[in-house]
Amino acid sequence: MTSESSGGTLHTKVLLIGGTGFLGRHVLNRLSTAGTDVTVVTRRPPAVPAGYEVAELDDRGPRRAQFASMINRFTPDAVVNTAGEIWRNDASLLQAANAQLPEQLALAMADTSSTARLVHLGSSLEYGSLPHPHATDESCPQEPRSEYGRSKLRGTRRIFEIAQQASLDVVVLRIFNAIGSNMSPASLLGKTVRTLEQARRDKRLARLTLFDLRQHRDYADARDLAEAILRATVSRRPVGAPVLNLGTGQASSAYDLVRGLALASEVEFTIDVLPAPEGGGRSLAADWQIADPTLARRHLDWSAARTLPETLRWIWRTAGEGQAHPIAGCPAEGTR
Template structure:
């Protein structure tokens, strides 16, 4: 049994991680700005409420005898980083520094949840962990999340070099699954389909992504925390199967029985220069396979079916607002 703290543990990825850690018998504390939704509370888990930008709140939530800190807290989603870019920087960067300070005092292992977004629009896919970052201008809000996550990685590796803290960075590629806020391709399409609404597709839907089922992603995250060979390393965590966005939308409409007529959104017309999309996003996961012994085990259709089944059984989720752009 390990004593662990999960920041952002009420979120999509954090919530699944908390469930996994509690199920294996870990002593788990969640630190999150809001109360846990009643449907997602895990028995035996302590829930601490506070703002990650407040160092005192972070210190109160992370005890000095903690073994592992999983830093999942972040502002995520196109809708959010276009509407509140300053919050993205403050929470993703300043919050990470506060967590590092406390984890350093405790001498705990720290696992940072990062993102495929750090690679920006580098056209040379698949991306290895050392691939170059290629970004657009700072005046384009699209890149604030990418930059904030890259800065968080710099903080983590810099702190490790200065203080000897064991750290690992996991970069997630297009996670999906039960509980995800309906603002992303898979979650939003399922959310709309089960309410009888047509799916929304940005531009022509020809952009490709490598969709990663949440349980596979959690497998990699826990492995990164447990394996000393992961200390000081970063890992791409994602499927290697490249799927056009329109294809996953069509799969969902087929499985839910909703007519595949889509609501097209021209991002250039809708958002102007604030947003720039990526044509392809593909990870090279050889490093995770070699060091962590990790690989994807859930095919896209199976993961989508599981997510649809869960959504049908959870009307509270279907009652959430559609929070994507349209």
């Protein structure tokens, strides 16, 4: 799959689906710095940094045929799917982006008899919840409690069905709560950054609010996740497991996250904790969840390298650099 020049530069051709979303942009940056030849498949060509080849998705045409045409044209060694819908809690949008799009991509690879590796980004919320202090490994029940998680699981299962029929080389990397620079303003940290920035400009106390969800999650640095995705993409040998969990193996609360970012900003702040809303979407889908990253260490020689305080300092230091992923977005671009 991958060759190297005498200087050690990677010569992997990668078709990157959705490289303009939050995590997709970090993946694009890591693939590029590693020396891979990246073509970005997107509905938003202007959002792609200069210097990259772009293949534009057309809403008027069928996804399957468009993907097949791109695969035939670029003959990639690997196809990385970072596209998906996350913030709009609309069942039809979630289904289109998280289930139908990966299905159409896998079908296109089967249609073209592609030998490329398909690296698909799944979600920790494809699993059910476990009680404290248990960690989620790849054998845990797949019993998602949110429509987001159910749509992601439908996409994963459909990919594997097609892969089995067409002998595709597929690995699914289940992401546990990616955080990093330029997060969506709809996210907890995105909202916190904006509040802290405004308070700093106005030279006043930042009043931060969050729901009392009593959740603990596994928050992983987007740069560490992008490194794991790179390793799965350029590996010459079979990954060794069809699904790998990517996380730190440590849990933090939403309160810890907000307070840590506020401390990193050095802006004076207060935190108001509000009663949790009834019902709930993606954010209420798991009370306790941390990854067991054993298989990722074994098969990718990867583990999270950065601490949560380090990541929060990076998020604040880079606040305002570039344009955050828009709330509205589109079903083919948002990323876990």
